Amino acid sequence: MLKKDLRRKYSKLRKDISVPSLINSSLHISNRLLQLPIWSLDYYHIFLSISQKKEIDTSFTVSILQGKNKNVVVPKVDSNGKLLNCLLSQNTKLKKSVWQIPEPVECNEIPSKLIDVVFIPLLAFDTQGNRVGYGKGFYDGFLKECRPDVIKVGVSLFEAEKSIADVSTEDVPLNYCVTPEKTYTFPSS
Template identity: 85%
Template sequence: MLKKDLRKQYSKLREEIPIPSLVNSSLRISNRLLQLPIWSFDYYHMFLSIREKREIDTSFTLSILQGRNKNVVVPKVGSNGKLLNCLLSNETKFKKSVWQIPEPVQCNEIASKLIDVVFIPLLAFDTKGNRVGYGKGFYDGFLKECRPDVIKVGVSLFEAENSITDVSMEDVPLNYCVTPEKVYTFPLS
């Protein structure tokens, strides 16, 4: 299936999810993330949920990371359209961007090369680890700035599609994707 069709289909499916189901699924995903071999690292990049788009509530996973004393980095879109990696602290204050994304007001920027694990928002993914986001390319650009061995973890409310037919050379695939029901592991390319 084409990315544009998947965006349309999964955006509509997400709109129809009742809030209590979204919260339950988010908690299940967070608990399932604990099964991954990713918890011995130092720097974790975590997206903050766009509530208006019924994204997975990442606050549960943030609590796990903070409870394990991990360095948590959250994204902010810079003036050049690139993602900035802002170190989260107890003093971090947030403001919603034009896309309704909670972003730090002040950014204590961390180099992309320091990040060990990236949690990636997505609308859909396939059985090969290809992913579909909103189509802006923020994460593809950011992931190319990370080390080649950075661990890429998608989180999805829905199970894998068989195939995304218009994958390009610019697309960066996942290592893992976690849904409320399952953990997907993808072979390293």
């Protein structure tokens, strides 16, 4: 399938999911993440959920990271459309952006090269580790600024598609993708 068709399909599937099912799936994903070999590292970049788009509730994973005394980094889009990496602390005040994304009001910026693991939002992914996001390219640009060995973990409410027809050279593949039912490991990892 083409990315535009996958976006349409998975946006509808997400829209139709119930809030209790979304919370349950988010909890399962957080528990599955604990099985990945990523927990000895220091800096973890994680998106904060857009509740209106019924994204996976990442608050469970943020709590796990904080409980393990990890450096939690969240994104903020600057005026040039670039993702900034903001250190999340107990005192961080959040405000919803124009896209309804909770973002830090003030950003204690962390260089992309310091980040060890990135949890990546997505609408769909395939069995080769390619992903479909919202189409703005924020994460592809950001991931190219990270170290080559950064671990890229997608989280998805739905299982993998067989393939994405229009993958480009600009697309950065995942190392893992975790769903409520399964953990996928990709050859690139």
